[in-house]
Amino acid sequence: GVVSKPSNTDSSSESNGVSNKVVLSLINPKMQVVANVSEKDVLKLRKNQKVQISTYGTNKQFTGKIASIGTDPVQGTQLGTDTTSTTLAQSSSVSNYPVYINIDNQNDIYSGFHVEATTVDESELPKIPKSAVFDHNGNKYVWRIKNNKLKRAPVDLDEYDSSYMQVRSGLDFGDKIIKKASAGMKEGDIFGTAATGN
Template identity: 25%
Template structure:
């Protein structure tokens, strides 16, 4: 009898528990689901693009050796200020100095030959002009009396004739030969002068001078060592004018434009920032491997700094913020209200206490809000952080403290 009583009591308690559970579940399922909401509100919005970049000098000079050579002199050190035309580093010029000297001798010798040929031609023309006799009949030559001296010594060279009466016959052919000899000697002089120019250029290529005023920021040459062709021997930069170079992804690159304003910040600047202006956007994108191994196209952007402080130095990494759009009084929703399906954007809007899935068109955005150009109106309540459990038609109510409730 006792066992039977306990069995009856247990059965009744089980039935009671099931009834209470069903009542609790049924009552809860019938009640509205509490959700956090946001309100569609007109606000002033600024869209920014964020990235990191490197500080680089606007202008710089890299001194590089065309071929290895012994470093004869290093005339500067890192941190030193130099002027345009100042010698930076020199390689051994012993061999090219000899080549320049030999080329100079060749020029002087060729000039002597030109001078002699010029004098010869002038002497012949003078004799031709001052001749007193007429050329023999049927001949194109002319006779010159009393002109034996130095002129007579030219005759064997140019095929001239001297009569027994000391008359010198200067023919036009003789003049042409003298002119040809002069032209040939001038050509030889020109060639010698060009060879001297080449030798001097080669000499100059071993003595490197500053092409600009600036500060020496790198020295990789050491006197007595062989110069490297991989590294610049010396680098000079103008540290008064600096740029920031950055790489933007495809989406962000499409938003920026030349002339856009940029805010530059850095740990070295602490709470302050520097203003800059976009001066160049690369015409093409380049691809670089990402951390995941994928190829991500990026576009190079160059930003000119305004009044760069001394704390910023070439090589520093900085954060950049580019203002790409500013609008007043745009309808916006919190970013966490949006979700995507395919290529479309949606929100869950609360209509008469129930969820309604609404497609929206979006405009500019920032870290917290997104402009909505269609699909919502001012004052609409939208669900924040919608989960996969939500569906259109579910009865909901805003949590206390959210959405202005």
């Protein structure tokens, strides 16, 4: 852990002559974002899904991945009309579930920062034919057409069905790719002159 300066409040107490004064506290240097997600959206998320994170205070952008999704609703409190505390689960018509997100780069972000995390609905990710994907040294690529030339583009993929892959990163909607990659293609080939499969 990392030594964190204790607060100024003295939380010491003595029992049988033994002091319980706090001299230091340790914090885990590997931080996570903990987000409460509505039951309307929680089933759209999955473990290892990529997330964009922005901080309110510094307006910096970070990336991360969902580490886990809780299945027990978050118990919160809200003030009732009789000034007594009632649980959120009892007083709200919508349940919220904890989602834990690992942050890729933890520079310039501290415990307690308020953040906003966004991700893309699984159903809105691009899908490409399996025939467009080729393996190079253990990594997955497609041939993207840019300025009428072939450019190798690394892609992060998931299985979608027997014919298609779902693109997690590396391509956007509207990108043009070669549908059938072949061994004769190389970086910089002019589209239409190489052994392209369109």
